[in-house]
Amino acid sequence: MARNILLFGPQGSGKGTQGEKLSAVLHLPYIVTGNIFRENIKQNTAIGQTIKGYINAGKLVPDQVTNTMIGERISQPDCHAGFVLDGFPRNLVQAEALDAIVPVTHLLHIAIQDQSAIQRIAERRTCVANGHVYHLTFNPPKVSNVCDVDGSELKQRDDDTAAALTQRLTIYHQETEPLLGHYQKLGVVYTINGEQAIADVWKDIQALFA
Ligand code: AMP
Numbered sequence: 001m002a003r004n005i006l007l008f009g010p011q012g013s014g015k016g017t018q019g020e021k022l023s024a025v026l027h028l029p030y031i032v033t034g035n036i037f038r039e040n041i042k043q044n045t046a047i048g049q050t051i052k053g054y055i056n057a058g059k060l061v062p063d064q065v066t067n068t069m070i071g072e073r074i075s076q077p078d079c080h081a082g083f084v085l086d087g088f089p090r091n092l093v094q095a096e097a098l099d100a101i102v103p104v105t106h107l108l109h110i111a112i113q114d115q116s117a118i119q120r121i122a123e124r125r126t127c128v129a130n131g132h133v134y135h136l137t138f139n140p141p142k143v144s145n146v147c148d149v150d151g152s153e154l155k156q157r158d159d160d161t162a163a164a165l166t167q168r169l170t171i172y173h174q175e176t177e178p179l180l181g182h183y184q185k186l187g188v189v190y191t192i193n194g195e196q197a198i199a200d201v202w203k204d205i206q207a208l209f210a
């Protein structure tokens with residue numbers, strides 16, 4: 001049976017760090033809405049031009065754009081055995097759109113406090129080439145300011161400012177977190193303590209798929 005896995009949790013909960021490992025271990029594509037959007041902005045595509053203002057302000061991109069993009073992506077042949085999806089769905093309209101395409105088999109809810117999110121995002125750095133994620137204290141690159149994986153430069157994201165982060169956390173609590181109720185009814189929610197060290201969060205995730 002396909003494993004259609006959602007990574008769920010507030011900004012800075014470690015979805016990116018854990019999601020890359022999980023997709024590698026399970027041999028499933030890792031699909032990150034934020035990365036796809038940022039790539040469109042970098043390439044200055046028509047979608048990129050439409051969404052840039054939303055992203056930099058910390059607002060959600062309109063559902064129609066997001067749902068179409070994800071619907072097309074998860075219908076590709078490489079998703080037949082499943083996928084690890086990070087950043088989608090973020091509201092009920094998106095969740096219903098996803099349910100209409102495939103059943104979600106696991107929702108990994110990585111739970112952290114807002115205070116931790118704020119502290120982590122302040123020290124988050126992301127590689128410009130592929131969006132690999134680092135933390136200056138807890139998960140630093142081997143060479144300062146250089147991505148371990150692809151050698152590209154590390155930068156702070158444009159929406160990792162204090163103002164945009166406050167907006168993103170507010171949306172998370174108002175629109176995204178309530179989806180837990182929706183998926184709890186389907187019996188697919190697994191909550192993990194995201195306040196732990198990266199290695200311990202990873203152990204908890206691995207145990208679910210052992
Ligand atoms: P992230 O990298 O997950 O923090 O996403 C960065 C930004 O991309 C968000 O603040 C939104 O502006 C946009 N975004 C990512 N995923 C979605 C989504 N499912 N729906 C709408 N906007 C999204």
